[in-house]
Amino acid sequence: MLIADEVHHLGSDHMQSGLLDDFDYRLGLSATPERYYDEEGTQKLRSYFGETVFEYDLTDAIESGALCEYYYVPHIIELDGEELDEYLHLSQKIGRMIGGSDDGEDGGISFEDNQALQNLLFKRARLIGTAENKLGVLIDLISQERDVSHALVYCSDGSMGVKGDGRRHVEETTDRLRSECNLRVEPFTAEESQSERERLLSKFEAGDIDVLSAIRCLDEGVDVPATRTAYILASSSNPRQYVQRRGRILRQHKDKQYAVIHDFVVVAGLNRPTESMTGDSFGVERSLLKKELKRVSLFAEGALNHPNADVSGVPTTAGSLQELKRKYDLLDA
Numbered sequence: 543m544l545i546a547d548e549v550h551h552l553g554s555d556h557m558q559s560g561l562l563d564d565f566d567y568r569l570g571l572s573a574t575p576e577r578y579y580d581e582e583g584t585q586k587l588r589s590y591f592g593e594t595v596f597e598y599d600l601t602d603a604i605e606s607g608a609l610c611e612y613y614y615v616p617h618i619i620e621l622d623g624e625e626l627d628e629y630l631h632l633s634q635k636i637g638r639m640i641g642g643s644d645d646g647e648d649g650g651i652s653f654e655d656n657q658a659l660q661n662l663l664f665k666r667a668r669l670i671g672t673a674e675n676k677l678g679v680l681i682d683l684i685s686q687e688r689d690v691s692h693a694l695v696y697c698s699d700g701s702m703g704v705k706g707d708g709r710r711h712v713e714e715t716t717d718r719l720r721s722e723c724n725l726r727v728e729p730f731t732a733e734e735s736q737s738e739r740e741r742l743l744s745k746f747e748a749g750d751i752d753v754l755s756a757i758r759c760l761d762e763g764v765d766v767p768a769t770r771t772a773y774i775l776a777s778s779s780n781p782r783q784y785v786q787r788r789g790r791i792l793r794q795h796k797d798k799q800y801a802v803i804h805d806f807v808v809v810a811g812l813n814r815p816t817e818s819m820t821g822d823s824f825g826v827e828r829s830l831l832k833k834e835l836k837r838v839s840l841f842a843e844g845a846l847n848h849p850n851a852d853v854s855g856v857p858t859t860a861g862s863l864q865e866l867k868r869k870y871d872l873l874d875a
Contacts, residue, residue, distance in 0.1 A: 550574055609793065610795075613801075617807065633666065635662055671698030677714065693754075694766065728742055731757045769790070771801065776806075
């Protein structure tokens with residue numbers, strides 16, 4: 543008998559060798575069984591384990607008390623001029639490489655064996671993740687809180703600057719929260735040893751650390767149930783990442799009635815008139831917003847403040863998603 547937890551990992555090329563015929567009984571478990579950008583790997587898993595036989599969704603988990611309820615607050619973050627130029631440049635290169643349009647719409651393609659394409663996609667994702675305007679909004683939000691404790695800040699794994707040649711995003715975030723908000727902040731990354739991570743989690747649980755600034759170490763397999771507030775500065779378009787993160791944040795804890803998720807939604811042309819965009823740039827900017835809206839819609843569906851948190855019009859200091867959806871013809875997204 544084979545029981546595979548986080549079964550999506552077994553669909554990768556180097557893990558498929560473990561899918562042996564010797565096992566007569568097979569059970570695969572995952573909150574995200576579909577492999578993003580890898581239809582072949584997904585089909586391999588389904589042919590080996592069979593189709594889905596049981597589902598337990600977020601609503602079920604909240605209603606049964608397995609997860610806590612939550613509020614969802616998206617914040618619109620605009621790329622600055624230099625960031626937007628680089629984003630358009632990378633998207634056009636991606637579009638040409640995959641043989642599609644210059645809007646860089648890469649959904650559904652398989653790129654595991656194309657290193658050059660992977661590099662371009664990673665560069666673009668990091669550009670979005672480290673957008674300069676995010677830290678200013680984060681500082682403003684936290685400064686408005688009377689009592690900041692048990693907070694997670696999900697940072698990008700890249701470096702600041704359009705070319706990624708500045709300080710690491712997690713370091714800049716950590717230092718600014720310490721200096722400008724006078725908080726006890728510690729990074730939680732792959733650079734910390736296992737024993738150090740355990741120490742940090744223990745101090746976070748006890749309230750001796752106000753904020754953990756994390757990269758991807760808290761995405762899967764690590765429970766941080768004391769988390770009350772999460773600020774998602776960086777998130778990939780891969781549902782596996784943000785679904786796993788939401789699960790970490792919503793773990794039950796004796797001192798927590800609900801959680802609050804602040805999601806930083808990156809857009810390109812918030813204040814630019816549509817008529818000033820070329821056909822190519824409009825397509826690229828529309829594609830970026832469409833990808834961000836997928837995550838917003840999923841997070842908003844289960845929130846206590848739905849439909850107020852829905853993509854049908856959440857006012858922020860930078861405008862509203864409803865206005866952007868109308869601007870980019872995405873009202874049905």
